[in-house]
Amino acid sequence: MDNYIELLEKGIKENWDxxxxxxxxxxTLQYKDLARKIEKLHILFENSGVKKGDKIAICGRNSSHxxxxxxxxxxYGAVIVPILHEFKADNVHNIVNHSxxxxxxxxxxxxxxxxxxLIPNVEGIILINDFSLLVSRNDSLTSAREHLNELFGKRYxxxxxxxxxxxxxxxxxxxxxxNYTSGTTSFSKGVMIPYRAVWSNTEFAREVxxxxxxDCVVSMLPMAHMYGLAFEFLFExxxxxxxxxxxxxxxxxIIFQAFAEIKPVIVISVxxxxxxxxxxxxxxxxxxxxxxxLTKLPIINGVIKNKVRQQLIDAFGGNFIExxxxxxxxxxxxxxxxxxxxxxxxxGYGMTECAPIICYEDWRRFKQGSCGKAAPRMEVKIAxxxxxxxxxxxxxxxxxxxxxxxxxxxxxxxxxxxxxxLHTGDLATMDKEGNVTIKGRSKNMLLGPSGQNIYPExxxxxxxxxxxxxxxxxxxxxxxxxxxxxxxFDLAFKDNLSEQEIEKIMEENRVVLNHExxxxxxxxxxxxxxxxxxxxxxxxIKRFLYQ
Numbered sequence: 001m002d003n004y005i006e007l008l009e010k011g012i013k014e015n016w017d018x019x020x021x022x023x024x025x026x027x028t029l030q031y032k033d034l035a036r037k038i039e040k041l042h043i044l045f046e047n048s049g050v051k052k053g054d055k056i057a058i059c060g061r062n063s064s065h066x067x068x069x070x071x072x073x074x075x076y077g078a079v080i081v082p083i084l085h086e087f088k089a090d091n092v093h094n095i096v097n098h099s100x101x102x103x104x105x106x107x108x109x110x111x112x113x114x115x116x117x118l119i120p121n122v123e124g125i126i127l128i129n130d131f132s133l134l135v136s137r138n139d140s141l142t143s144a145r146e147h148l149n150e151l152f153g154k155r156y157x158x159x160x161x162x163x164x165x166x167x168x169x170x171x172x173x174x175x176x177x178x179n180y181t182s183g184t185t186s187f188s189k190g191v192m193i194p195y196r197a198v199w200s201n202t203e204f205a206r207e208v209x210x211x212x213x214x215d216c217v218v219s220m221l222p223m224a225h226m227y228g229l230a231f232e233f234l235f236e237x238x239x240x241x242x243x244x245x246x247x248x249x250x251x252x253x254i255i256f257q258a259f260a261e262i263k264p265v266i267v268i269s270v271x272x273x274x275x276x277x278x279x280x281x282x283x284x285x286x287x288x289x290x291x292x293x294l295t296k297l298p299i300i301n302g303v304i305k306n307k308v309r310q311q312l313i314d315a316f317g318g319n320f321i322e323x324x325x326x327x328x329x330x331x332x333x334x335x336x337x338x339x340x341x342x343x344x345x346x347x348g349y350g351m352t353e354c355a356p357i358i359c360y361e362d363w364r365r366f367k368q369g370s371c372g373k374a375a376p377r378m379e380v381k382i383a384x385x386x387x388x389x390x391x392x393x394x395x396x397x398x399x400x401x402x403x404x405x406x407x408x409x410x411x412x413x414x415x416x417x418x419x420x421x422l423h424t425g426d427l428a429t430m431d432k433e434g435n436v437t438i439k440g441r442s443k444n445m446l447l448g449p450s451g452q453n454i455y456p457e458x459x460x461x462x463x464x465x466x467x468x469x470x471x472x473x474x475x476x477x478x479x480x481x482x483x484x485x486x487x488x489f490d491l492a493f494k495d496n497l498s499e500q501e502i503e504k505i506m507e508e509n510r511v512v513l514n515h516e517x518x519x520x521x522x523x524x525x526x527x528x529x530x531x532x533x534x535x536x537x538x539x540x541i542k543r544f545l546y547q
Contacts, residue, residue, distance in 0.1 A: 004176070004199040005075060005167050007238040013162045015213050015240030021064035022244045024218075024258055029064050031240070034071070035165050041072035041131070043151050047144030048103070048124060052077035052168065055099050055178060059083035059092055060107020060128045062223050062245045067233060069105040069128060070223070074176060077168035081178045081190075082224035084452065086518040089113040091188075095180050096122060099190060099406065106134070172196035178406055179226055179352050181453055190406030193226075197355035198234065200377050200399035204357055205235035207376060210321065213240030215265040218258050220246060220273065226356040227327050227451060231268045241265075252276050259317035267320050270327040272449040272479070274345075275334050282312055283337075309341040322363045324348055326356075327451020329438070332369070339368045347371050349436065353415070353422060354378070354400040359436050370435040375400070381421070382430045391427040391439040444543060446476045448520030454481070459513070459521060466509040468492050468502060471533055473546050480524040483510060484546055486532055503528065 015031045022028040029037070050056070056073045058080065060066055073080040081099045083092055085107060096104055096119045104125045106114065116125060116135050125135040136142040144151065156164060170176070177193040211217075217236050221228025236243050244262050246254055255273065285291065286308065294300045316323065326348040338345050346363040349371035350356030358380060361372035374380035377399035384392025397420045404412035416422050425445075428438045446454040456474035463472045463483060470488040474481055485506055492502050506526045514522045533541045 011238040016162050019242040024244050037068045038072045048141035055079045055101045056103045057081040057096050057101035058105040059110050065128045075167035084224045093118040170195045191352045192403040193355045197400045201230045201355050202235045216242045216262050218244050218264045226352045263317040263319035267323040270451045271330045305341050328447040353402045367435045370437045373434040387430045394424040394426045394428050395421040397421045452520045454521045483523045483526045486529045
C-alpha cells in the first residue's frame with residue numbers, strides 16, 4: 001500500500017509548474033508556490049517547538065491558504081483538526097480545547113467572534129489570510145514568524161527546488177485528521193481518521209474518477225467537512241488538478257458564473273444545490289402548456305429530453321464526467337427527473353467515521369433511489385434477517401474506518417464492535433446486486449441543507465431552558481426545522497398570560513435561540529402542543545410519533 005503523503009509529494013513534484021489553487025476572482029498558487037509556502041510553515045512549526053503528533057486546528061472559509069495550512073500540517077507529521085467555520089464561537093473554543101491544539105489557524109471572519117482567553121493552551125493563533133501572528137504565547141514562535149523569510153533563505157540559499165520536497169512518511173495507522181462531528185463537548189465526537197483511510201479514499205477517487213493534471217474543479221463544499229475535503233481537495237492535489245475556491249457563500253448565481261468560466265471536470269455536490277438549479281432554471285420552462293403537450297408526443301419527447309439534458313449539462317459548465325451527489329437525502333421527484341433525461345449523476349453514501357466513503361456506483365450503472373454499492377476496500381452488510389425486504393442497520397468495515405473517537409472509549413466501543421464492524425445508525429435495504437437503499441436514520445441526527453450534521457437534542461437542550469418551555473422536539477419538514485413545544489401552562493396561567501401572549505413568547509424564544517445557532521440549523525417556526533409528548537418507560541419522548 002502506498003501512503004497518502006507519497007501520493008501528495010508525487011503530485012506536487014510532477015505538476016510543479018501547473019496551477020494548483022485559485023481563490024475565485026483572486027490570486028492563484030502554482031504547485032511550486034504551494035510547496036514553498038508549505039516549507040515556510042514547516043520552518044515556523046519547527047522553530048516554535050511543534051512536534052510530530054501535535055494537534056493544529058484550523059477554522060475559516062475555504063481558501064487557497066486554508067489548503068496550504070492543512071497540507072503543511074499533514075506533511076510535517078502533525079495532526080490537523082479542521083473545524084466548520086459555521087460553528088458558533090463557544091463550539092469552536094470547545095473543540096480547540098478538547099483536541100489539545102497547540103497552534104490555531106483562523107479566518108478573519110471567524111476570529112472576530114472568538115475570545116483568546118477561552119483557549120488558554122494554544123501557543124499561537126495564526127491568521128489564514130496572510131499567516132500573520134494574531135496571538136503568540138511562545139517567544140520562539142514570535143521570533144520565527146518575524147524572521148521567517150530570513151530562515152527560509154538560510155535553509156535554501158540557492159532557491160527552493162522540487163528536489164527539496166521531502167515529507168514525513170507516516171505509518172498507515174497513524175492519526176492524520178481529527179474531525180469533529182458537532183460543536184459542543186457533551187455531544188462532540190472527535191473522529192480519529194488514520195492515514196490508511198485518507199489514502200484509501202484518495203485511491204478510491206483515482207479508481208472511479210478519470211481526471212488528469214491541469215483539469216479544473218470548483219470547490220463548493222466546506223473543506224472542514226470530510227466529503228468536500230476528500231473529493232474536492234485531497235484527491236485533486238495528488239492528481240495535479242487546478243482547484244478554484246468560491247470564497248463567498250456559493251449562491252446559485254455565483255455557482256453558475258463560476259461553472260461557465262471554469263468548466264469543471266467533476267461536480268461534487270449536495271442535493272440542495274442540484275435541486276435549486278433544477279427547480280429555478282429547468283422545471284419552470286417545462287411547466288408551460290406547450291411544453292406539457294410536447295413532452296407527451298414520443299418523437300418530440302426525445303428531442304425535448306435531449307435539449308433539457310443539454311441545458312442542464314451547460315449549466316454545470318458542459319465539461320464534466322459526472323455529478324456526484326451525497327451528504328443528504330435526494331429529493332425523489334428531482335432524482336426521477338434526472339434519471340428520465342439520462343443526466344450523468346450518481347449518489348454516494350458515507351460518514352465522517354469512514355473519511356467518508358462507504359458506498360458508490362458509477363452513473364452508468366447507478367440504480368435510481370439507491371446510494372450505490374460497497375466502495376473498494378470496504379465491506380457493507382445490512383443487519384437484518386431479510387436485507388432485501390426488511391430494513392436493517394448499515395454496518396461496514398474496512399480500510400476507511402476510523403480509529404475511534406478521541407478521548408471517548410465508551411462511544412468508540414458502542415460504534416465499532418469487537419469484529420471491527422462500524423455501526424452507522426442508518427437503516428437500509430440491499431438488493432441481490434449489492435445496491436444499498438437508505439430508508440431512514442435510526443439515530444435522531446438530521447441533515448442540514450449542505451449535508452451538515454444537526455443534532456436535535458442540542459437544540460432542544462437550549463430551547464427547554466427558555467421562558468415558559470416545558471419540553472420540546474425539533475423535527476424537519478421540507479428541509480426546514482420546526483420546533484414543537486409543550487409550554488409550561490401552569491406557570492404561564494399563574495402569571496396571567498393569555499394563549500396569544502404564550503404564542504408571542506414562544507416566537508421570541510425562537511428568535512433568541514436562532515441567534516445562538518449556525519445558519520444551517522435555524523428554526524423556521526414554532527408549533528405549540530397542548531398535551532405532554534408521549535414517552536417511553538425510560539421517559540424519553542417517542543420522537544417517531546411527531547416526525
